[in-house]
Amino acid sequence: MTQAEGGLRARKKRETRAALAEAALRLALEKGPDNVTVEEIAEAADVSVRTFFNYFPHKEHAILGRNPEHIERALDRMREAPAEESPLTTMRFIVHDVLRDLEGEGELSRRGELIMASPHLLYQLMLSSFEDERQLTEALAERMGEPATSVRPALIVSASGAACRVAMERHKADPDRPIRELVDEGFQLLAEGIDPGFRVVPTKGHP
The missing domain is CATH 1.10.10.60 (Homeodomain-like)
Incomplete structure (x- = not known):
């Protein structure tokens, strides 16, 4: 060929x-x-x-618009990220790349609203997202030089996914706020620490 x-x-x-x-x-x-x-x-x-x-x-995967090229490009972006780029920054770039693809297809808002209104589609999205997160976590752990079982890369990837899901929910409640803006707000909160006052306090009956 x-x-x-x-x-x-x-x-x-x-x-x-x-x-x-x-x-x-x-x-x-x-x-x-x-x-x-x-x-x-x-x-x-x-x-x-x-x-x-x-x-x-x-x-369900067709309705969700699942495209293997998205995760392939995300993994490439993860592996090729500049050494000085923070892991959370890399995840933000990856998320924005996917959003750009979906916006280019003109389907982001319509598909997002449909998914949020359908428990079955939402469940299917979560299942497929778990596999994406597993692959991204492995790539991020390798890039960070941490064991595959390390909590930090897994938490960064999962929290990034959560920021996207929350952005979709907020956009449905407030359509005037762009999804990208809501995503960036979520990432900024993650970077700053969503609860700086948190302290580990033993619960009653536990050390």
Whole structure:
């Protein structure tokens, strides 16, 4: 395969994935996520059901717009981060990269509102996020020179994910505040310490 053919094939795959994700989101918004079928999504994107399963394991991932390129780019960004860049700063850049991709697709607000209104979609998002966080934690621990079992890199990655989820919830309650602004507020609070007055105080009956 020539480089041109490889580039064309990769572009075609991106276009097919995007068409399936767009169709899944549109149908979920129109009918409700529980009432959409894989067959309907495939038909709306003008592909076969078999092709659908080449891109997504189930309809929920299509509605969520899960794209493996996002985590691949995030891991690359983690590994290539400048030595002087703090881990939390790197996570902020990674989050903004994903937000930029979703904003470019014009689906960030619509998909976010749909997810927050659907307990099942929210659960599926959390499940898939756990795997992303595991991979990012391993990469961050390696970059920080800490053991894979270290708490600090895991906490940084998980807290960054929590900042994003809180931003989506706040945006739903206050649509006039941009999601990026809410995300940055969350990261700033994490950097400053959300509770500087915290002290470990033994509870009654415990040392």
